[in-house]
Every structure is written in C-alpha cells, then in structure tokens.
Amino acid sequence: MTFARNHWYVAAYGREIGRELFARTVLGEPLVLYRSEEGEVVALADRCVHRRYPLSESRLEGDTIVCGYHGFTYDKTGSCVFVPGQERIPRTARVPSYPVVEQDSFVWVWIGERDRADRELIPRAPWLADPAYTTVCGMEPLAARSELLVDNLMDLSHETYLHGGYIGTPEVANTPITTEVDEDNRIIYVSRHMDDAACPPFYAKSTGIDGRITRWQDIEYHPPCLYLLHSRVAPVGVLPEADGSDPHGFHVEVVYAITPETEHSTHDFWAVARDFALDNQEVSAFLRDSNRAVVLQDVTALDILERVIQTEPPDRQELSINIDTGGLAARRILKRMVAEAGEPAKSAAT
Amino acid sequence: MSHRVAMLRGDTVYRIHWEPGTDVLVGVCHCGAERGSEDPADLWDWLLAHPDGHAPPAAVSPPTADRQPVGAAHD
Ligand code: FES
Ligand SMILES: [Fe+2]
Numbered sequence: 048m049t050f051a052r053n054h055w056y057v058a059a060y061g062r063e064i065g066r067e068l069f070a071r072t073v074l075g076e077p078l079v080l081y082r083s084e085e086g087e088v089v090a091l092a093d094r095c096v097h098r099r100y101p102l103s104e105s106r107l108e109g110d111t112i113v114c115g116y117h118g119f120t121y122d123k124t125g126s127c128v129f130v131p132g133q134e135r136i137p138r139t140a141r142v143p144s145y146p147v148v149e150q151d152s153f154v155w156v157w158i159g160e161r162d163r164a165d166r167e168l169i170p171r172a173p174w175l176a177d178p179a180y181t182t183v184c185g186m187e188p189l190a191a192r193s194e195l196l197v198d199n200l201m202d203l204s205h206e207t208y209l210h211g212g213y214i215g216t217p218e219v220a221n222t223p224i225t226t227e228v229d230e231d232n233r234i235i236y237v238s239r240h241m242d243d244a245a246c247p248p249f250y251a252k253s254t255g256i257d258g259r260i261t262r263w264q265d266i267e268y269h270p271p272c273l274y275l276l277h278s279r280v281a282p283v284g285v286l287p288e289a290d291g292s293d294p295h296g297f298h299v300e301v302v303y304a305i306t307p308e309t310e311h312s313t314h315d316f317w318a319v320a321r322d323f324a325l326d327n328q329e330v331s332a333f334l335r336d337s338n339r340a341v342v343l344q345d346v347t348a349l350d351i352l353e354r355v356i357q358t359e360p361p362d363r364q365e366l367s368i369n370i371d372t373g374g375l376a377a378r379r380i381l382k383r384m385v386a387e388a389g390e391p392a393k394s395a396a397t
Numbered sequence: 398m399s400h401r402v403a404m405l406r407g408d409t410v411y412r413i414h415w416e417p418g419t420d421v422l423v424g425v426c427h428c429g430a431e432r433g434s435e436d437p438a439d440l441w442d443w444l445l446a447h448p449d450g451h452a453p454p455a456a457v458s459p460p461t462a463d464r465q466p467v468g469a470a471h472d
Contacts, residue, residue, distance in 0.1 A: 204417075221417055221418055222417065223402070223414065223415065223416045223417070224414075224415045224416075224417065225401065225402040225403070225404075225412055225413070225414050225415075226412065226413045226415075227403070227404060227405045227410050227411065227412045228410065228411045228412075228444075228445075229405045229407035229409065229410050230407075230409040230410075230411065230445075231407055231408065231409050232407050234405060234407070236404050236405050238402045238404050240402055265404065367436070367437055367438050368437070369415050369417075369420070369422055369435075369437060371437055372413050372415060372422065372437040372440075372441075375437050375438055375441055376441060379441065379445070
C-alpha cells in the first residue's frame with residue numbers, strides 16, 4: 048500500500064500553527080509548519096539539505112528558519128539564503144515547500160505535484176468556522192493505517208458493540224440504510240433517515256423539542272481525507288425546505304479529517320459543530336466528552352487491529368456482510384486514488 | 398421496501414438500499430437497472446460494471462434529492 052498522493056490533506060488546525068516551529072508528518076513526509084509575520088501558514092520539508100537536521104528543531108528568525116545544527120537559513124519558499132562561512136550558496140540548497148490553504152479552521156496541505164494543487168478541490172466543512180455554529184474539536188493519534196479508520200467510520204452499526212451506551216439508539220437498528228456512490232464527483236453518502244423516533248434526552252433538553260422526532264444520520268465521505276456525519280433532528284414530519292435550507296431542523300455536524308501519517312499511523316482529527324444551544328457550556332462539554340470517548344474507543348480497537356494485521360499476510364481473507372456496503376464503496380475509490388497517484392496528470396497527457 | 402432515499406444528485410450515482418433485519422440489498426444503477434443481492438461486494442461489482450449486464454426498465458423517473466452534499470467544493 049502506498050499513499051493517495053496528489054490530494055489535499057489536513058495537516059493541522061489553524062490554531063495549532065503560530066510563531067513556533069511545528070512538526071507533523073503527512074503521508075510519510077515530515078513537514079515543518081509556521082506562521083509568517085504576515086500570518087500566512089508556511090509548510091516546508093522538515094529536513095535540512097546539509098545534514099538532514101530537522102528544521103522543526105531549529106529557530107524561526109523573522110520569516111526564515113535558521114537550522115539548529117550549522118545555521119543554513121531558509122526563506123518561506125524553502126530557498127536557502129545563507130550558508131555559514133562562505134559567500135556562495137549552492138544552487139541545490141533548497142528544501143521542498145508545500146502548497147497550503149487555510150479553510151474551515153483546518154490547514155490543508157497538498158502532497159504531490161505542486162502544479163496540480165487546485166484549491167477548488169478541497170472539500171468543505173463550513174460549520175467549523177461559522178459563527179452560527181459552536182464547535183468542539185480535537186485530534187487523536189492513531190497507531191493504525193488510515194484505511195482502518197475509514198472502514199470504521201463508514202459503518203455506524205459498530206456503535207452498538209464498541210460504543211454501547213454512547214451514541215446508539217434502538218431505532219437506529221431498524222432504519223433503512225441507503226448507500227450512494229457518485230463516481231464522477233467521488234462522494235460516498237450513507238443515509239439513515241428515521242421518520243419517527245423517540246427523542247434522546249440530550250436532544251430534548253438542548254433543543255427544547257418535546258415529543259417524537261424525525262432523525263437523520265447521513266455520512267458524506269469525500270475521499271481521501273474528509274468525512275462528514277450530518278446529524279439532523281426535527282419534530283416529526285418537519286423536513287428541509289425545497290431550496291435546501293433547513294430553518295426548523297437542529298444540526299450536529301461531526302467532521303473527521305483522516306490524514307495518513309505513515310503507512311501504519313494516522314492523524315484522527317475530529318470536530319463536532321452544532322447550530323443550537325450555542326452558548327450552553329454543558330452542551331459543549333457533553334458533545335466534547337462523548338465524542339472524544341467514542342474516538343478513543345475506536346482508537347483503542349483500531350490500534351489492536353493494526354497490530355494483528357501486521358502479523359498476517361496481506362492477502363488475508365475477510366468476510367463482508369450488508370453492514371459493509373459503505374465501507375466497500377470507500378475502499379474501491381481509495382484504491383483507485385492510490386493507483387492514480389502513480390500516473391501522470393490527466394491534463395498533461397502529451 | 399418503504400420509500401427510497403436519494404441524496405446525491407450527480408449524473409452517475411449508484412445506490413444500494415438495505416432494510417436492516419432483511420438480508421437482501423437492492424442495487425439501483427443511474428440507468429435504472431436494478432438487482433437484489435445478499436452480497437455487497439458482488440452488488441458493487443455488478444453496479445460499477447455499468448452498462449455491462451444492465452437492463453434498465455422502460456420508464457424511470459429519477460429519484461429526487463432532499464438535500465445537496467454540503468462538503469462538495471463546487472457543483
Ligand atoms: S544540518 Fe542544517 S546546517 Fe547542517
Ligand atoms: Fe447501469
């Protein structure tokens with residue numbers, strides 16, 4: 048398994064990057080990130096060209112990094128602007144720089160061929176930076192390959208077993224599930240629409256709905272990196288408007304960014320945004336604690352699974368059943384993306 | 398099966414409907430062809446092989462979407 052290069056990946060939350068040098072490995076590539084004096088995020092390869100000392104262990108001076116070993120100095124583009132003890136700067140003295148876009152509270156980096164980095168390709172999670180929503184978020188390191196997290200998130204039925212008591216509700220088990228694949232736009236969508244369900248106490252209290260509800264749980268996965276879980280609650284029979292707006296629904300938008308760190312480890316970014324009880328600290332604490340608990344249960348299970356898989360031959364047999372419909376669709380698209388990573392760009396077909 | 402949910406609006410959307418508690422999955426191609434199966438891997442194989450082995454019914458009214466995918470950068 049190699050990586051799906053030539054895609055955008057979340058490297059960090061914007062708030063993680065400041066005037067300190069920050070190290071993070073993405074798709075096996077060690078990066079150093081920092082914010083320039085103007086405030087833009089810079090991402091460079093985290094290895095000095097001289098003797099490969101990590102630039103993240105070095106010093107930021109204005110907008111340049113001064114290598115902590117012998118003092119090679121790099122500007123924002125990765126060009127070396129100073130070498131110690133001599134006038135001449137070798138022509139090859141530069142470290143790769145990575146295209147960066149800050150959007151929806153994330154720092155997205157493009158891993159692949161620079162000239163193919165189109166910011167229009169970045170999938171959106173607009174709630175995370177929208178004042179009409181309150182967001183809680185975090186990131187957990189996962190000692191497992193990213194495909195295991197994708198499998199895990201594409202199938203919510205595991206919540207009954209792995210997360211008993213946190214997010215399962217009885218109606219979920221009997222709700223029809225539709226899995227859709229948009230081949231051209233590479234979106235996988237898994238819908239569970241409960242027309243008439245009991246209102247969990249958390250929602251009754253925080254939204255003020257009394258009585259039964261229409262409850263939707265929709266997964267929208269934009270491979271490789273962005274996973275959205277739209278959770279919608281409304282009084283029974285209340286649906287979104289024809290124009291797509293939904294003024295009478297209450298929304299919890301759960302966002303995961305699934306960023307491979309190495310072939311066997313993953314950055315598991317998670318965020319939960321809501322459009323109700325915006326200033327209610329208790330609601331924030333509940334959503335933060337319950338989601339983090341769920342993420343940590345998954346991390347524990349997937350870390351175990353990764354260790355087991357590593358001891359087995361790669362062509363081991365699995366058995367897929369109906370609950371795996373969404374996961375299988377995701378795997379197909381990811382596999383294709385990995386295969387394409389080794390192909391030349393479509394537009395440069397000469 | 399109750400009404401079938403359809404959320405994506407692209408031109409090449411493949412769907413699999415499943416009612417938990419039953420064993421049968423129903424695959425529906427964008428061309429209208431339909432097939433039941435008890436194996437999701439086989440069903441994706443059949444769907445994604447379009448147009449091979451697909452015989453759409455004479456008249457199909459495309460399903461309507463309730464909402465657009467929000468994460469799509471542009472549409
Ligand atoms: S390793 Fe960076 S200057 Fe020598
Ligand atoms: Fe077809």
